[in-house]
Amino acid sequence: MVSIDKVRELSRGCDHSGFSVVRLCNQSVREFGGRNAWVCIETETNRVFRQIRGAGAVANFGRSAMELDYDTRAELGLLGEVRDADGFYLCSATIRSANWFEKLLGHWEHPNPMYRVPLQISLVSLGCGLIGMILGFVSLVD
Numbered sequence: 001m002v003s004i005d006k007v008r009e010l011s012r013g014c015d016h017s018g019f020s021v022v023r024l025c026n027q028s029v030r031e032f033g034g035r036n037a038w039v040c041i042e043t044e045t046n047r048v049f050r051q052i053r054g055a056g057a058v059a060n061f062g063r064s065a066m067e068l069d070y071d072t073r074a075e076l077g078l079l080g081e082v083r084d085a086d087g088f089y090l091c092s093a094t095i096r097s098a099n100w101f102e103k104l105l106g107h108w109e110h111p112n113p114m115y116r117v118p119l120q121i122s123l124v125s126l127g128c129g130l131i132g133m134i135l136g137f138v139s140l141v142d
Contacts, residue, residue: 020051048076
């Protein structure tokens with residue numbers, strides 16, 4: 001688990017077009033299992049599940065800092081008013097590794113319907129298929 005006390009807007013434009021990400025210092029990325037590992041970001045008010053990326057060679061990016069998109073910061077209640085010289089807002093959050101259920105939940109609750117809806121449809125279809133298979137076996141036994 002990593003405690004975060006500084007947050008700012010994503011510094012790379014390409015991050016806005018992909019799956020929701022959080023940028024952490026490179027050392028933290030290795031601790032969580034590398035690029036694209038799923039993490040849970042928690043504040044006092046809410047929690048979200050995101051994939052991690054490293055900060056690369058961004059200057060003044062410490063272990064207790066992270067970069068998030070605006071929507072995620074709003075959902076977590078991390079929209080600060082006062083920025084420091086590096087563009088960071090003060091915050092209080094923790095990041096931990098997500099388990100397999102939280103990874104699934106991260107897709108299920110994703111704010112972008114292009115990621116969320118296909119998973120929801122496939123899981124509902126899987127459930128209906130399992131129910132149909134069970135009913136088929138029951139009808140063969142009777």
